Amino acid sequence: MTKLWISLFCILLLAACGGRQTNEVATRSIYYWRTTFRLDSAERAFLRMHHVKKLYVRYFDVTPDDEMHPMPNATITFADTLPQGVEIVPVVFIVNRFQAGSIDDIADQVFRRILQMNETHDIKGIREIQIDCDWTMSTQKRYFSMLRRMRDLCHEHRLTLSATIRLHQLSLEVPPVDKGILMMYNTGDFTQLSVHKPILDMKDVRPYLHSLPRYKLPLNVAYPLFTWRVLFRDGKYVGIMHGDDDFPVLQGDSVATRQPELDDIMAARRAVDSLRPEANSEVILYHLNNKNINRFTPNDYENIYQ
Template sequence: MKFVVQNMMKALRWILAMMAVAALCCACGDSDTDGVPEPAPAVYYWRTTLALDSTERAFLAEHNIKKVYLRYFDVAVGADGKIAPNATLRFADSLPPAIEVIPTVFITENCLRYDLDEFAPRIVRRVTTMTDANRVNAARELHLDCDWTERSLDDYYAFLKAVRAQLPEGYRLSATIRLHQLAMAPPPVDYGVLMVYNTGDLTDHSCPNPILDERDVVPYVKRLADYRLPLCAAYPNFGWNLLFDGTTFKAILYGEDLADSTVYYRLDPTRHLVIQSRDIYIARGAETVHLNAGDSVLSRLPAPDAIVKIHDMLAKRRPAINSQVIIYSLDSKNINNYNSKHYEKIYRP
């Protein structure tokens, strides 16, 4: 009997020990810092018309992209002072059926000054209607993008709660997180997408890479491990052509053909000199900038190795962050900035 009791005590100690180990293991795997649910290779699509060319379709296939974060519309304060949808996506095409769409809405920060409780149901209804009306293979998720700051944090988080209250049962809510936002409390969403780009000051003539620079990222990395929100990461594949008058920043040039030798003289692969004065359009609307002969255009594109290095650095601090990688953006103009191997290193290291 004593033997039996002793054996039972041994077994009990063993069970307790096992339970303690199990408890320790659970503590290591805190769900707040896990990766995002149902991770898959993904891209952002940020144009105003959904129409894919062959390069874009090939990219989706080649990299086995499963998710597209598709910008549906912006919400902005109009000229009449009212909050309204803007630049609504026109569905001229559809995505391959195997791809899941995450409806995405960009909200300008100045909207947060308004009572957004009123607009939360409108936004949710508009998103679901757009999904249904255009037969989009959409996830039960809404993704919001907003460059909120300390000043607007309370309003934004209240808005997110109002949006969540409007979402149908079982819908996820996710949001973009900029590096500087890691210093603030996480937003009340199911997961965040860390935007690993736009890290530097693009208006600074001496900033060699304002899109992504390791030195700009490092100060934020220490916050990653403790950031209590599931995160995935978005990496850039875009470049910028920045117009400067001397060292004074003038504009980002979108869609300019720097090979046009009547206007630009190539000094080296990253620098062009303006040799012909002219006005050019720099935005979706009709905003123009004047090119003066003598201005310079600096082409900024992150080196592929730099992106990979930062990708790995983040993984060391927070292994699950790369469980899902999103490339910004699906656009043939950007896709060809890097080769296929590079994308694979980021998607599937």
């Protein structure tokens, strides 16, 4: 009888553990990367249909002026109401080429500007601030100093500080933040006509993933939805066409469409699951606009988010 009770207890325990694993649901998030905040009906429907809980909103860029002083640029205009029940995460993109100005002053100015924008636009419930920067070993020292100051300011206000992590940065020193967002895109050379999958190609991604399991920072992952139209002339790169009037298209020019395929996104997601499954506890898509969200079916998005 005792053995029977022990067996029953073990079965119930395994069932309970299995139930917890099955019921774990990834937080569903998406970036908003435009200079005017306005959601159309399709974008709002996407957020509702897929139970998106977090919206990473680019507030402004910080770029160097002519004297290499940091200046805010391309600040977002809020022309619409925020979606109800969706947490907003302010994101600031920093071009890390400053030669002048105190590091602490830069961090203080960025932090104050974020708080002012939240107050001006009545954006409540902020729990996290994110810094986006394509830093390298040569710019790491100043950037990390700024992050330390930003982290102190965030913690004083009981906020989490996150930072984007490019794939090439996985082998570098870990930035002084609370968590990282691994950008699973921009993996190839888009300036080469022969490179057909520069946004996401697993053959380019795999070499970087060796560093993923031992990367000493809590991570989540952002996966791409966006499309590039790349202009080539005589086989040479001219530029990315964000609009039809960005560049004159001459006879003989090539406009190449570059976009990630669903198979590539799912392959990247499975690779992360196999190496560091907790990184997919929050799945973030980049980024929200009508063209991007119409690329795949609702069922496809459920598979990406699941």
